[in-house]
Amino acid sequence: MHINEFQTMMRQIYFHHDSKRGAKRTFLWLVEEVEELGEAIKGKDKKALENEVADALAWLASLANVVNIDLEKAAMAKYDHKCPKCKQIPCECTRSFQP
Numbered sequence: 876m877h878i879n880e881f882q883t884m885m886r887q888i889y890f891h892h893d894s895k896r897g898a899k900r901t902f903l904w905l906v907e908e909v910e911e912l913g914e915a916i917k918g919k920d921k922k923a924l925e926n927e928v929a930d931a932l933a934w935l936a937s938l939a940n941v942v943n944i945d946l947e948k949a950a951m952a953k954y955d956h957k958c959p960k961c962k963q964i965p966c967e968c969t970r971s972f973q974p
């Protein structure tokens with residue numbers, strides 16, 4: 876399954892809810908799911924972590940649907956098989972991604 880197929884599936888399942896909720900409130904749901912993902916990272920429950928990764932992706936797809944952005948097209952336009960900053964594979968940036 877491609878990202879755009881997943882986004883289409885999310886649209887078919889949830890767009891009637893997502894479109895009523897709107898971008899700002901859908902974004903808040905995404906933030907909440909990312910926070911839950913952050914909590915799941917602290918634990919050792921792999922299944923819980925999988926669930927939270929899935930939820931974060933689902934809410935990102937919902938948000939993309941609400942704002943009418945093709946997630947796969949946008950991602951590939953920026954990350955077209957290389958780092959968008961240094962244009963290398965793997966990334967050779969020395970400062971941007973350090974903790």
Ligand SMILES: [Zn+2]
Nearest residue numbers: 958961966968
């Ligand atoms: Zn780079």
